[in-house]
Amino acid sequence: MPAAVDVLNRIEDYHAHVYYGAETKPRAAALRAKLEVAFPEAEYGRWHDEPVGPHPQGSYQVKFSHALFPKIVPFLALERDGLTVLIHPNTGDNLADHRDYALWMGSMPDLKLSIFREEQG
16 A cells, blocks of 8 residues: 555646536535635636637546645535536546545536547557
C-alpha cells in the first residue's frame, strides 16, 4: 500500500468545476464572488456558457493547491446553493482524474470522457 505522502506527490493541484445553466448562472456568479473573496490565491477560469471539454453544460473552473483543499472543499459543500460541483485532482492522467478520482457535490452528469481516450492515442 503506498504511503500517503507518495500518493499526494502524484497530485499537482486540484480543479473545481462549478456547473450552471441560464437559470442558475446568478447563483454561480454569487458563489464565485464568495470564493474570490475567501480564496484570492486560487486561480479562476473563464465562464463557459456552453459545454467545453468533457463538461456537459456551462461551467467555470477554480484551480487550487493542496493547502487550499481542506478549506475550499468544505466551503463549496456549504455555499454551493444547490449547484453541481466537480472536484478532481490533476495527476497528469486526465481520464482517471475525471473518471476515477472525481468528487461530486450535487448531481453527477455524464462527462464526455471520450476526449481523454483520444488524448491517450
